[in-house]
Amino acid sequence: MISLEKLISSPDHYKNLLFLKNFQLDVNLVNNLSLDRKKFITESDSLKHRRNYVSKLIGDQKRKPTKEEISEMRLIGDKIKNIDQSINSLEVSITNYLLTIPNIPDEDVPEGLDESKNIEVKRFGESTLKKSKPHWEIGSDLEIIDMSAGASISGSRFYVLRGYGSRLQRAISSWMLDIHVDKNGYLEIDPPYLVKRDTMIGSGNLPKFEENLYHDTETDLWLIPTAEVALNALHQGQIIDPLRLPLKYVSRTPSFRKEHTAAGRDVRGIKRVHQFEKVEMFRYVEPNHDEFALEEMIEEATYLCKELELVYRVIKLCTGDLGFQSSKTYDIEVWAPGSKEWLEVSSISTCKDFQTRRNNTRYRPKIGSNTKFPYTLNGSGLALPRILIAILENGLESDGSITIPKVLVKYTGWEKIQNK
RNA sequence: GGAGGGGUGGCAGAGCGGUUUAAUGCACUGGUCUUGAAAACCAGAGUCUCUGAAAAGUGACCGCAGGUUCGAAUCCUGUCCCCUCCGCCA
Numbered sequence: 001m002i003s004l005e006k007l008i009s010s011p012d013h014y015k016n017l018l019f020l021k022n023f024q025l026d027v028n029l030v031n032n033l034s035l036d037r038k039k040f041i042t043e044s045d046s047l048k049h050r051r052n053y054v055s056k057l058i059g060d061q062k063r064k065p066t067k068e069e070i071s072e073m074r075l076i077g078d079k080i081k082n083i084d085q086s087i088n089s090l091e092v093s094i095t096n097y098l099l100t101i102p103n104i105p106d107e108d109v110p111e112g113l114d115e116s117k118n119i120e121v122k123r124f125g126e127s128t129l130k131k132s133k134p135h136w137e138i139g140s141d142l143e144i145i146d147m148s149a150g151a152s153i154s155g156s157r158f159y160v161l162r163g164y165g166s167r168l169q170r171a172i173s174s175w176m177l178d179i180h181v182d183k184n185g186y187l188e189i190d191p192p193y194l195v196k197r198d199t200m201i202g203s204g205n206l207p208k209f210e211e212n213l214y215h216d217t218e219t220d221l222w223l224i225p226t227a228e229v230a231l232n233a234l235h236q237g238q239i240i241d242p243l244r245l246p247l248k249y250v251s252r253t254p255s256f257r258k259e260h261t262a263a264g265r266d267v268r269g270i271k272r273v274h275q276f277e278k279v280e281m282f283r284y285v286e287p288n289h290d291e292f293a294l295e296e297m298i299e300e301a302t303y304l305c306k307e308l309e310l311v312y313r314v315i316k317l318c319t320g321d322l323g324f325q326s327s328k329t330y331d332i333e334v335w336a337p338g339s340k341e342w343l344e345v346s347s348i349s350t351c352k353d354f355q356t357r358r359n360n361t362r363y364r365p366k367i368g369s370n371t372k373f374p375y376t377l378n379g380s381g382l383a384l385p386r387i388l389i390a391i392l393e394n395g396l397e398s399d400g401s402i403t404i405p406k407v408l409v410k411y412t413g414w415e416k417i418q419n420k
Numbered sequence: 421g422g423a424g425g426g427g428u429g430g431c432a433g434a435g436c437g438g439u440u441u442a443a444u445g446c447a448c449u450g451g452u453c454u455u456g457a458a459a460a461c462c463a464g465a466g467u468c469u470c471u472g473a474a475a476a477g478u479g480a481c482c483g484c485a486g487g488u489u490c491g492a493a494u495c496c497u498g499u500c501c502c503c504u505c506c507g508c509c510a
Contacts, residue, residue, distance in 0.1 A: 041470050045479040052479085055491040059438030065490045073490040239430085239467090362467095371467080 001098050001357045008034060017104040020111055020319035030097060037090040044083040047076050099201065100208055103354040105319040106328040112318030119318070121330070124302070125311030132338035132396045135389040136269035139165065141400060142417055145270060157259060157273045159385075164417045168391070168404065169277060169384055171411035173252050176279045176304055176381060184300050186250035186281060191230030193253055194221040199233040202359030204325030204351075214256045223256035227280035228378040232355050239371055240284065240363040246293065247284040250381070252277065270385040271343065277384035281348075283377045286365070290350040290375040294328065297379045301332050301346045304382055308405045310390050311335040313342065327352045334386070338393035343386040348379030 007014050011027035018025045051073060058065050065073070110119055139145025144165030150158035161169055180186040200206040200222050205213060214223040224230055231249050240247070255278045266272040281300065285293050298314060305312040315331040322329055326349035333342035353373035356362070362371040395402040400419035409415050 038470065041479080045470060048479055051491080055438070058490065062438080070490050077490080241430095 001354060002101055002104065003357065004030070004034065004094065004098065007098075014104065018102065020105055021102050021322060022113065022320055023102050025101065026097075030094065033090055033094045033097075037087060037094065040083050040087045040090070044080055044087065047080050047083070051076050051080070096207070099358070102324045103204075103322075103327050103351060105322055106350070106352075109322065109328050110316065110318045113320040115318070115321045117318035118321055118331075119316045120313050121316050122302075122314040123311075124306065124313070125335070127311050127335040127337075127342075130337040130394060132393045134269065134338040135336070135392045138338065138392045138396060138402070139269075142402065142419065144168070144417065147269070154274075156267070158275065159270045159273060164412075164414075165388075167412055168408070168417070169388055171408045172308075172387055172391070173277060173279055173384055175408055175411050177250060177252055179304065180250040180279070180281060180300070180381060184248070184250075186248045189227075189231060189234070189249045189251045191224075191227060191234070191251055191253065193224050193230075193256075195224055195230055195233065196221065198359070199229060199236070202236060203229040203232045203355055204323075204358065205229060208324060211260070212258050214258065224253065225257045226255045226278060226378075226380075227251035227253040228282060231280065231282035231378070232376060233359055235284070235361045236359040238361060240361065240374065242286075242363050242365055245284060245286055245363060245374060246289065249282045250279065251282070252279045254278075255383075269339070269389065271339070271389060273385060279381050279384070281377075281379045281381045284356075284361070284374045285377065286363075287353065287372060287375055290352065290377055293377050294330070294348065294350050297348050297377060297381075298330055298332070301348060301379060301381045305332065305334055305345070307407045308387065308391060310387075310394060312345075323347075323349065325349075325351045325354050327354065332382075334390045336386075336390050336393045338396065339389065343389060345382045345386045345390070346380040348377070350375060350377045352376075 002014065007027070008031055011025075011031070015025045015027060054065075054069060054073060058069070110117055112118070136145065136147060140147070142164065144162055146160040146162055149160040153160070177188060181188050194216070197206060197220055200213065205225060206222075213225060216222075230253070231251060234249065235247075254275050256275050259272055259274060270276075281297055283293050283297070302312060302314065312332055312334045315333060317326075317329040317331060329347055329349040331344050332346040332348070333344050336343050352375050355376045356373040361374065363374050364371050391404060392402055395404055397403055397416075402417040404412060404415060404417070406415075
Protein backbone atom coordinates (compact mmCIF):
# COMPACT_ATOMS: atom_id res chain seq x y z
CA MET A 1 0.00 0.00 0.00
CA ILE A 2 1.31 3.42 -0.81
CA SER A 3 1.21 6.20 1.76
CA LEU A 4 -1.94 8.31 1.65
CA GLU A 5 -0.20 11.52 2.73
CA LYS A 6 2.50 11.15 0.11
CA LEU A 7 -0.07 10.37 -2.52
CA ILE A 8 -2.09 13.49 -1.72
CA SER A 9 0.92 15.76 -1.38
CA SER A 10 2.39 14.87 -4.79
CA PRO A 11 -0.41 13.41 -6.89
CA ASP A 12 1.13 14.00 -10.30
CA HIS A 13 4.32 12.26 -9.32
CA TYR A 14 2.37 9.14 -8.33
CA LYS A 15 0.05 9.35 -11.26
CA ASN A 16 2.95 9.32 -13.69
CA LEU A 17 4.79 6.51 -11.97
CA LEU A 18 1.67 4.37 -11.73
CA PHE A 19 0.90 5.01 -15.37
CA LEU A 20 4.16 3.23 -16.13
CA LYS A 21 2.70 0.21 -14.39
CA ASN A 22 -0.47 0.45 -16.46
CA PHE A 23 -2.53 1.85 -13.59
CA GLN A 24 -4.80 4.87 -13.91
CA LEU A 25 -4.75 6.72 -10.60
CA ASP A 26 -7.84 8.68 -9.61
CA VAL A 27 -6.33 11.37 -7.40
CA ASN A 28 -9.52 13.38 -6.98
CA LEU A 29 -11.37 10.40 -5.60
CA VAL A 30 -8.83 9.83 -2.85
CA ASN A 31 -8.44 13.50 -2.14
CA ASN A 32 -12.15 14.15 -1.74
CA LEU A 33 -12.69 11.14 0.46
CA SER A 34 -9.78 12.18 2.63
CA LEU A 35 -10.98 15.77 3.01
CA ASP A 36 -14.46 14.62 4.00
CA ARG A 37 -12.97 12.24 6.50
CA LYS A 38 -10.91 14.96 8.16
CA LYS A 39 -13.88 17.29 8.37
CA PHE A 40 -15.98 14.65 10.11
CA ILE A 41 -13.21 13.68 12.52
CA THR A 42 -12.77 17.26 13.66
CA GLU A 43 -16.50 17.53 14.22
CA SER A 44 -16.74 14.24 16.07
CA ASP A 45 -13.73 14.99 18.25
CA SER A 46 -15.14 18.27 19.50
CA LEU A 47 -18.48 16.62 20.34
CA LYS A 48 -16.64 13.86 22.21
CA HIS A 49 -14.63 16.47 24.05
CA ARG A 50 -17.88 18.05 25.27
CA ARG A 51 -19.26 14.67 26.33
CA ASN A 52 -16.08 13.74 28.22
CA TYR A 53 -16.04 17.11 29.94
CA VAL A 54 -19.62 16.90 31.21
CA SER A 55 -19.28 13.26 32.29
CA LYS A 56 -16.15 14.03 34.24
CA LEU A 57 -17.82 17.00 35.88
CA ILE A 58 -20.70 14.80 37.08
CA GLY A 59 -18.31 12.15 38.30
CA ASP A 60 -16.08 14.59 40.14
CA GLN A 61 -19.03 16.19 41.89
CA LYS A 62 -20.52 12.80 42.79
CA ARG A 63 -24.00 13.82 41.81
CA LYS A 64 -26.80 12.75 39.48
CA PRO A 65 -26.91 14.42 36.08
CA THR A 66 -29.61 17.05 35.57
CA LYS A 67 -32.44 16.60 33.07
CA GLU A 68 -30.88 19.22 30.80
CA GLU A 69 -27.56 17.43 30.84
CA ILE A 70 -29.14 14.10 30.03
CA SER A 71 -31.05 15.45 27.06
CA GLU A 72 -28.02 17.35 25.76
CA MET A 73 -25.79 14.31 26.10
CA ARG A 74 -28.29 12.04 24.39
CA LEU A 75 -28.40 14.43 21.45
CA ILE A 76 -24.61 14.61 21.33
CA GLY A 77 -24.36 10.83 21.57
CA ASP A 78 -26.67 10.40 18.58
CA LYS A 79 -24.72 12.92 16.54
CA ILE A 80 -21.44 11.22 17.39
CA LYS A 81 -22.83 7.87 16.36
CA ASN A 82 -23.93 9.21 13.00
CA ILE A 83 -20.71 11.05 12.28
CA ASP A 84 -18.57 8.10 13.32
CA GLN A 85 -20.48 5.86 10.96
CA SER A 86 -19.72 8.27 8.13
CA ILE A 87 -16.04 8.35 9.11
CA ASN A 88 -15.98 4.61 9.21
CA SER A 89 -17.45 4.17 5.77
CA LEU A 90 -15.13 6.83 4.32
CA GLU A 91 -12.14 5.03 5.78
CA VAL A 92 -13.31 1.76 4.30
CA SER A 93 -13.64 3.41 0.89
CA ILE A 94 -10.20 4.98 1.11
CA THR A 95 -8.52 1.79 2.23
CA ASN A 96 -10.29 -0.30 -0.36
CA TYR A 97 -9.09 1.99 -3.08
CA LEU A 98 -5.52 2.18 -1.75
CA LEU A 99 -5.39 -1.61 -1.64
CA THR A 100 -5.96 -1.78 -5.38
CA ILE A 101 -3.07 0.57 -6.21
CA PRO A 102 0.13 -1.23 -7.23
CA ASN A 103 3.55 -0.39 -5.85
CA ILE A 104 5.44 2.31 -7.70
CA PRO A 105 8.52 1.35 -9.73
CA ASP A 106 12.01 2.23 -8.54
CA GLU A 107 13.72 5.11 -10.43
CA ASP A 108 16.19 2.57 -11.67
CA VAL A 109 13.61 0.45 -13.54
CA PRO A 110 13.50 0.77 -17.34
CA GLU A 111 10.27 2.22 -18.70
CA GLY A 112 8.09 0.06 -20.88
CA LEU A 113 4.60 -1.26 -21.22
CA ASP A 114 5.39 -4.95 -21.66
CA GLU A 115 8.13 -7.56 -21.57
CA SER A 116 9.64 -6.38 -24.85
CA LYS A 117 11.33 -3.59 -22.87
CA ASN A 118 12.94 -5.93 -20.35
CA ILE A 119 16.72 -5.90 -20.29
CA GLU A 120 19.06 -8.85 -20.12
CA VAL A 121 21.74 -7.83 -17.65
CA LYS A 122 23.78 -10.98 -17.39
CA ARG A 123 24.26 -14.31 -19.13
CA PHE A 124 26.23 -17.34 -18.03
CA GLY A 125 27.08 -20.22 -20.37
CA GLU A 126 26.13 -21.09 -23.94
CA SER A 127 22.53 -21.87 -24.74
CA THR A 128 22.63 -23.34 -28.21
CA LEU A 129 24.88 -26.37 -28.35
CA LYS A 130 23.23 -29.17 -26.44
CA LYS A 131 21.00 -31.71 -28.22
CA SER A 132 18.17 -32.97 -26.09
CA LYS A 133 14.51 -33.95 -25.83
CA PRO A 134 11.66 -32.19 -24.07
CA HIS A 135 11.25 -33.23 -20.47
CA TRP A 136 7.78 -34.71 -20.90
CA GLU A 137 9.30 -37.28 -23.25
CA ILE A 138 12.26 -37.91 -20.96
CA GLY A 139 9.99 -38.12 -17.95
CA SER A 140 7.70 -40.62 -19.54
CA ASP A 141 10.57 -42.73 -21.03
CA LEU A 142 12.18 -43.06 -17.62
CA GLU A 143 8.83 -43.35 -15.80
CA ILE A 144 9.71 -40.54 -13.40
CA ILE A 145 7.05 -38.01 -14.45
CA ASP A 146 3.50 -39.29 -14.92
CA MET A 147 1.35 -36.66 -16.57
CA SER A 148 -1.67 -38.87 -17.14
CA ALA A 149 -1.79 -40.01 -13.53
CA GLY A 150 -1.78 -36.35 -12.50
CA ALA A 151 -4.61 -35.65 -14.93
CA SER A 152 -6.69 -38.59 -13.77
CA ILE A 153 -6.25 -37.74 -10.09
CA SER A 154 -6.69 -33.98 -10.27
CA GLY A 155 -7.16 -32.85 -13.86
CA SER A 156 -5.01 -30.97 -16.33
CA ARG A 157 -1.85 -29.19 -15.17
CA PHE A 158 -1.26 -31.68 -12.39
CA TYR A 159 1.47 -34.27 -12.45
CA VAL A 160 2.88 -37.14 -10.47
CA LEU A 161 6.54 -37.66 -9.75
CA ARG A 162 7.71 -41.21 -9.18
CA GLY A 163 10.78 -42.98 -7.89
CA TYR A 164 13.95 -41.34 -9.16
CA GLY A 165 11.97 -38.24 -10.09
CA SER A 166 10.65 -37.80 -6.57
CA ARG A 167 14.04 -38.46 -5.08
CA LEU A 168 15.65 -35.98 -7.45
CA GLN A 169 13.16 -33.24 -6.55
CA ARG A 170 13.65 -33.93 -2.85
CA ALA A 171 17.42 -33.83 -3.34
CA ILE A 172 17.29 -30.50 -5.17
CA SER A 173 15.17 -28.75 -2.60
CA SER A 174 17.10 -30.15 0.37
CA TRP A 175 20.37 -29.10 -1.21
CA MET A 176 19.06 -25.59 -1.85
CA LEU A 177 17.71 -25.24 1.65
CA ASP A 178 21.00 -26.36 3.14
CA ILE A 179 22.89 -23.75 1.15
CA HIS A 180 20.52 -20.99 2.18
CA VAL A 181 20.69 -22.00 5.82
CA ASP A 182 24.36 -23.00 6.18
CA LYS A 183 26.06 -20.72 3.66
CA ASN A 184 23.76 -17.72 3.29
CA GLY A 185 22.52 -17.37 6.84
CA TYR A 186 18.76 -17.76 6.36
CA LEU A 187 16.45 -19.08 9.05
CA GLU A 188 14.40 -22.01 7.82
CA ILE A 189 10.65 -21.62 8.30
CA ASP A 190 7.80 -24.07 7.71
CA PRO A 191 4.70 -21.89 7.46
CA PRO A 192 1.06 -22.92 7.02
CA TYR A 193 -0.01 -23.44 3.41
CA LEU A 194 -3.51 -22.19 4.17
CA VAL A 195 -3.73 -18.57 5.22
CA LYS A 196 -6.30 -16.01 6.22
CA ARG A 197 -7.73 -13.36 3.95
CA ASP A 198 -5.80 -10.62 5.77
CA THR A 199 -2.56 -12.43 5.11
CA MET A 200 -3.33 -12.47 1.39
CA ILE A 201 -4.17 -8.76 1.50
CA GLY A 202 -0.89 -8.05 3.29
CA SER A 203 1.22 -9.55 0.53
CA GLY A 204 -0.78 -7.87 -2.23
CA ASN A 205 -2.46 -11.00 -3.63
CA LEU A 206 -5.86 -9.76 -2.52
CA PRO A 207 -8.10 -8.00 -3.31
CA LYS A 208 -6.94 -7.81 -6.93
CA PHE A 209 -5.88 -11.34 -7.79
CA GLU A 210 -8.57 -13.46 -6.29
CA GLU A 211 -9.06 -15.35 -9.55
CA ASN A 212 -5.54 -16.81 -9.29
CA LEU A 213 -6.04 -18.27 -5.83
CA TYR A 214 -7.56 -21.45 -4.46
CA HIS A 215 -10.01 -20.62 -1.72
CA ASP A 216 -12.06 -22.51 0.85
CA THR A 217 -15.17 -20.41 1.28
CA GLU A 218 -16.40 -22.20 4.39
CA THR A 219 -13.38 -21.23 6.49
CA ASP A 220 -12.22 -18.30 4.32
CA LEU A 221 -8.77 -19.86 4.07
CA TRP A 222 -6.61 -19.49 0.98
CA LEU A 223 -3.91 -21.76 -0.42
CA ILE A 224 -0.63 -19.89 -0.74
CA PRO A 225 0.56 -19.17 -4.29
CA THR A 226 4.07 -18.78 -2.84
CA ALA A 227 5.69 -18.92 0.61
CA GLU A 228 6.21 -15.17 0.27
CA VAL A 229 2.61 -14.72 1.38
CA ALA A 230 3.18 -16.50 4.68
CA LEU A 231 6.66 -15.13 5.36
CA ASN A 232 5.46 -11.60 4.75
CA ALA A 233 2.84 -12.08 7.48
CA LEU A 234 5.28 -13.48 10.01
CA HIS A 235 5.58 -10.15 11.85
CA GLN A 236 2.12 -8.79 11.06
CA GLY A 237 1.21 -6.02 13.51
CA GLN A 238 4.53 -6.26 15.33
CA ILE A 239 7.17 -3.69 16.11
CA ILE A 240 10.43 -5.47 15.32
CA ASP A 241 13.53 -4.98 17.44
CA PRO A 242 15.95 -3.11 15.13
CA LEU A 243 18.84 -5.26 16.32
CA ARG A 244 17.14 -8.21 14.68
CA LEU A 245 17.23 -6.61 11.23
CA PRO A 246 17.95 -7.75 8.64
CA LEU A 247 15.72 -10.81 9.03
CA LYS A 248 16.37 -13.54 6.49
CA TYR A 249 13.93 -16.40 6.08
CA VAL A 250 13.78 -19.36 3.73
CA SER A 251 10.94 -21.82 3.21
CA ARG A 252 10.25 -24.84 1.09
CA THR A 253 6.53 -25.06 0.38
CA PRO A 254 4.15 -26.05 -2.35
CA SER A 255 2.67 -23.16 -4.34
CA PHE A 256 -0.90 -23.31 -5.56
CA ARG A 257 -2.00 -21.28 -8.57
CA LYS A 258 -5.09 -21.48 -10.71
CA GLU A 259 -3.29 -20.30 -13.85
CA HIS A 260 -6.53 -20.35 -15.82
CA THR A 261 -5.68 -17.09 -17.55
CA ALA A 262 -3.17 -18.92 -19.69
CA ALA A 263 -5.44 -21.67 -21.02
CA GLY A 264 -3.83 -23.28 -24.01
CA ARG A 265 -0.35 -21.94 -23.29
CA ASP A 266 2.44 -24.11 -21.96
CA VAL A 267 0.15 -27.08 -21.64
CA ARG A 268 2.76 -29.74 -22.15
CA GLY A 269 4.87 -31.01 -19.33
CA ILE A 270 5.38 -29.55 -15.89
CA LYS A 271 6.38 -26.03 -16.76
CA ARG A 272 3.12 -24.41 -15.79
CA VAL A 273 1.12 -26.36 -13.22
CA HIS A 274 -1.41 -25.75 -10.44
CA GLN A 275 0.77 -27.07 -7.64
CA PHE A 276 4.53 -26.93 -7.47
CA GLU A 277 7.33 -27.01 -4.96
CA LYS A 278 9.41 -23.89 -4.43
CA VAL A 279 12.17 -22.69 -2.13
CA GLU A 280 11.57 -19.07 -1.26
CA MET A 281 13.93 -16.49 0.23
CA PHE A 282 12.48 -13.56 2.12
CA ARG A 283 14.12 -10.62 3.85
CA TYR A 284 13.13 -7.74 6.07
CA VAL A 285 15.67 -4.91 5.88
CA GLU A 286 15.97 -1.32 7.00
CA PRO A 287 14.73 1.25 4.47
CA ASN A 288 17.21 1.83 1.65
CA HIS A 289 19.17 -1.29 2.51
CA ASP A 290 17.22 -3.15 -0.15
CA GLU A 291 19.54 -2.39 -3.03
CA PHE A 292 22.39 -4.38 -1.55
CA ALA A 293 20.06 -7.12 -0.35
CA LEU A 294 18.60 -7.47 -3.83
CA GLU A 295 22.07 -7.90 -5.33
CA GLU A 296 22.92 -10.51 -2.73
CA MET A 297 19.78 -12.47 -3.41
CA ILE A 298 20.46 -12.49 -7.15
CA GLU A 299 23.92 -13.74 -6.32
CA GLU A 300 22.48 -16.46 -4.09
CA ALA A 301 20.00 -17.62 -6.71
CA THR A 302 22.45 -17.61 -9.61
CA TYR A 303 25.00 -19.44 -7.49
CA LEU A 304 22.53 -22.33 -7.35
CA CYS A 305 22.13 -22.31 -11.14
CA LYS A 306 25.87 -22.33 -11.58
CA GLU A 307 26.35 -25.20 -9.16
CA LEU A 308 23.67 -27.12 -11.03
CA GLU A 309 25.72 -26.60 -14.22
CA LEU A 310 22.88 -24.71 -15.91
CA VAL A 311 23.00 -21.96 -18.50
CA TYR A 312 21.22 -18.92 -17.14
CA ARG A 313 20.50 -15.28 -17.76
CA VAL A 314 19.34 -12.45 -15.52
CA ILE A 315 16.56 -10.17 -16.78
CA LYS A 316 15.70 -6.79 -15.38
CA LEU A 317 11.98 -6.24 -15.72
CA CYS A 318 10.62 -3.00 -17.15
CA THR A 319 7.91 -1.01 -15.37
CA GLY A 320 4.99 -2.57 -17.22
CA ASP A 321 6.13 -6.12 -16.50
CA LEU A 322 6.62 -5.62 -12.75
CA GLY A 323 4.35 -7.48 -10.38
CA PHE A 324 1.69 -5.65 -8.40
CA GLN A 325 3.66 -5.42 -5.15
CA SER A 326 7.10 -5.05 -6.67
CA SER A 327 9.18 -1.92 -7.04
CA LYS A 328 12.03 -3.61 -8.88
CA THR A 329 12.39 -7.17 -10.10
CA TYR A 330 15.02 -9.37 -11.66
CA ASP A 331 14.03 -12.67 -13.23
CA ILE A 332 16.46 -15.53 -13.54
CA GLU A 333 15.91 -17.88 -16.46
CA VAL A 334 17.66 -21.15 -17.24
CA TRP A 335 18.02 -22.67 -20.66
CA ALA A 336 16.07 -25.86 -21.32
CA PRO A 337 17.65 -27.41 -24.41
CA GLY A 338 14.88 -29.98 -24.93
CA SER A 339 11.96 -27.56 -24.74
CA LYS A 340 14.21 -25.03 -26.46
CA GLU A 341 13.22 -22.13 -24.27
CA TRP A 342 14.27 -20.04 -21.33
CA LEU A 343 12.48 -21.01 -18.12
CA GLU A 344 11.89 -18.51 -15.37
CA VAL A 345 13.13 -20.22 -12.23
CA SER A 346 13.33 -17.21 -9.97
CA SER A 347 11.86 -13.77 -9.63
CA ILE A 348 13.60 -11.55 -7.13
CA SER A 349 11.95 -8.34 -6.03
CA THR A 350 12.18 -5.51 -3.61
CA CYS A 351 8.76 -4.38 -2.44
CA LYS A 352 10.12 -1.47 -0.37
CA ASP A 353 7.56 -0.63 2.37
CA PHE A 354 4.58 -1.62 0.22
CA GLN A 355 3.89 -4.89 2.03
CA THR A 356 4.86 -3.81 5.55
CA ARG A 357 2.43 -0.90 5.30
CA ARG A 358 -0.31 -3.30 4.29
CA ASN A 359 0.13 -5.55 7.25
CA ASN A 360 1.44 -3.00 9.70
CA THR A 361 4.87 -4.51 10.30
CA ARG A 362 7.09 -1.86 11.83
CA TYR A 363 10.38 -1.36 13.60
CA ARG A 364 11.76 1.37 15.81
CA PRO A 365 15.15 2.55 14.53
CA LYS A 366 16.18 3.94 17.92
CA ILE A 367 14.68 3.88 21.39
CA GLY A 368 12.29 6.79 21.64
CA SER A 369 12.11 7.43 17.91
CA ASN A 370 9.02 6.94 15.78
CA THR A 371 8.27 3.61 14.19
CA LYS A 372 9.12 3.03 10.55
CA PHE A 373 8.15 0.45 7.99
CA PRO A 374 10.97 -1.91 7.08
CA TYR A 375 11.44 -2.99 3.46
CA THR A 376 10.74 -6.50 2.27
CA LEU A 377 12.35 -8.51 -0.48
CA ASN A 378 11.41 -11.88 -1.84
CA GLY A 379 12.89 -14.24 -4.34
CA SER A 380 12.68 -17.85 -5.41
CA GLY A 381 15.71 -19.88 -4.68
CA LEU A 382 14.57 -21.73 -6.78
CA ALA A 383 11.33 -23.04 -8.31
CA LEU A 384 11.52 -26.81 -8.35
CA PRO A 385 9.71 -28.23 -11.36
CA ARG A 386 11.45 -25.92 -13.80
CA ILE A 387 14.82 -26.68 -12.28
CA LEU A 388 13.90 -30.33 -12.60
CA ILE A 389 13.08 -29.73 -16.27
CA ALA A 390 16.43 -28.06 -16.86
CA ILE A 391 18.36 -30.79 -15.09
CA LEU A 392 16.62 -33.54 -17.06
CA GLU A 393 16.97 -31.83 -20.42
CA ASN A 394 20.59 -30.84 -19.80
CA GLY A 395 21.63 -34.14 -18.31
CA LEU A 396 20.22 -36.33 -21.07
CA GLU A 397 22.87 -38.67 -22.46
CA SER A 398 22.82 -40.34 -25.89
CA ASP A 399 21.80 -43.64 -24.29
CA GLY A 400 18.71 -42.02 -22.76
CA SER A 401 20.03 -41.90 -19.22
CA ILE A 402 20.29 -38.71 -17.16
CA THR A 403 23.47 -37.53 -15.52
CA ILE A 404 22.61 -35.34 -12.58
CA PRO A 405 24.71 -32.41 -11.34
CA LYS A 406 27.57 -33.49 -9.04
CA VAL A 407 26.39 -31.37 -6.13
CA LEU A 408 23.23 -33.43 -5.84
CA VAL A 409 24.85 -36.86 -5.62
CA LYS A 410 25.27 -36.53 -1.87
CA TYR A 411 21.51 -36.08 -1.64
CA THR A 412 20.31 -38.62 -4.22
CA GLY A 413 22.77 -41.39 -3.50
CA TRP A 414 23.25 -41.96 -7.26
CA GLU A 415 24.79 -40.13 -10.20
CA LYS A 416 22.54 -41.27 -13.00
CA ILE A 417 18.97 -42.11 -13.78
CA GLN A 418 19.34 -45.17 -15.99
CA ASN A 419 17.28 -45.86 -19.05
CA LYS A 420 15.58 -49.23 -18.57
C1' G B 421 -16.92 -31.95 19.34
C1' G B 422 -18.18 -31.31 25.14
C1' A B 423 -17.06 -28.62 29.96
C1' G B 424 -14.47 -24.82 32.35
C1' G B 425 -10.83 -20.62 32.71
C1' G B 426 -8.60 -16.43 30.41
C1' G B 427 -7.17 -12.29 26.75
C1' U B 428 -5.11 -5.08 30.12
C1' G B 429 1.05 -0.89 28.02
C1' G B 430 8.00 -3.91 25.96
C1' C B 431 7.15 -7.92 29.88
C1' A B 432 4.74 -9.38 34.49
C1' G B 433 0.28 -8.01 36.79
C1' A B 434 -3.95 -5.02 39.54
C1' G B 435 -8.51 -2.77 38.38
C1' C B 436 -14.75 -5.26 37.36
C1' G B 437 -19.82 1.69 36.20
C1' G B 438 -17.55 8.10 37.57
C1' U B 439 -10.65 10.92 41.92
C1' U B 440 -8.15 5.45 35.79
C1' U B 441 -4.85 11.14 34.03
C1' A B 442 -4.85 2.45 33.58
C1' A B 443 -2.04 1.07 40.06
C1' U B 444 2.44 -1.65 41.17
C1' G B 445 6.97 -4.25 39.79
C1' C B 446 10.73 -5.34 36.05
C1' A B 447 12.99 -3.49 31.80
C1' C B 448 13.81 1.47 29.23
C1' U B 449 15.19 7.10 28.78
C1' G B 450 16.90 11.74 31.11
C1' G B 451 18.59 13.90 35.61
C1' U B 452 20.64 14.23 40.88
C1' C B 453 24.52 11.94 43.65
C1' U B 454 29.60 9.62 42.31
C1' U B 455 36.56 9.91 40.10
C1' G B 456 33.56 6.41 37.11
C1' A B 457 29.97 2.71 37.67
C1' A B 458 26.38 0.31 40.74
C1' A B 459 22.71 1.42 44.32
C1' A B 460 19.37 5.12 45.83
C1' C B 461 16.33 9.21 44.68
C1' C B 462 13.63 12.54 41.10
C1' A B 463 11.40 12.96 36.43
C1' G B 464 9.84 10.88 31.84
C1' A B 465 8.21 7.35 28.57
C1' G B 466 3.08 3.54 24.09
C1' U B 467 0.25 3.38 19.27
C1' C B 468 -2.74 6.02 16.09
C1' U B 469 -5.86 10.24 14.46
C1' C B 470 -7.27 15.33 13.84
C1' U B 471 -6.07 20.79 14.38
C1' G B 472 -1.47 23.55 14.02
C1' A B 473 4.27 26.52 10.69
C1' A B 474 5.74 24.92 15.42
C1' A B 475 5.03 24.60 20.48
C1' A B 476 1.06 22.36 22.02
C1' G B 477 -3.70 20.53 22.23
C1' U B 478 -8.38 17.38 20.92
C1' G B 479 -9.92 12.48 20.24
C1' A B 480 -9.51 7.05 19.85
C1' C B 481 -7.10 2.52 21.59
C1' C B 482 -7.58 -2.63 27.84
C1' G B 483 -8.28 -9.34 21.66
C1' C B 484 -12.10 -7.72 17.74
C1' A B 485 -17.20 -5.97 16.49
C1' G B 486 -21.82 -4.31 18.18
C1' G B 487 -25.16 -2.83 22.36
C1' U B 488 -26.83 -0.60 27.29
C1' U B 489 -25.64 4.27 29.92
C1' C B 490 -25.31 11.25 31.03
C1' G B 491 -20.61 8.27 31.54
C1' A B 492 -17.76 1.53 29.92
C1' A B 493 -11.22 -1.61 30.67
C1' U B 494 -15.44 -2.51 34.06
C1' C B 495 -22.35 -4.46 32.42
C1' C B 496 -24.83 -7.20 27.95
C1' U B 497 -24.53 -9.79 22.97
C1' G B 498 -21.73 -11.80 19.09
C1' U B 499 -16.97 -13.24 17.40
C1' C B 500 -11.65 -14.60 17.24
C1' C B 501 -7.53 -16.43 19.82
C1' C B 502 -5.03 -18.88 24.05
C1' C B 503 -4.93 -22.35 28.36
C1' U B 504 -6.88 -26.79 31.30
C1' C B 505 -9.80 -31.31 31.44
C1' C B 506 -12.72 -34.97 28.57
C1' G B 507 -13.77 -37.20 23.73
C1' C B 508 -11.84 -38.11 18.76
C1' C B 509 -7.58 -38.48 15.70
C1' A B 510 -2.93 -38.54 12.08
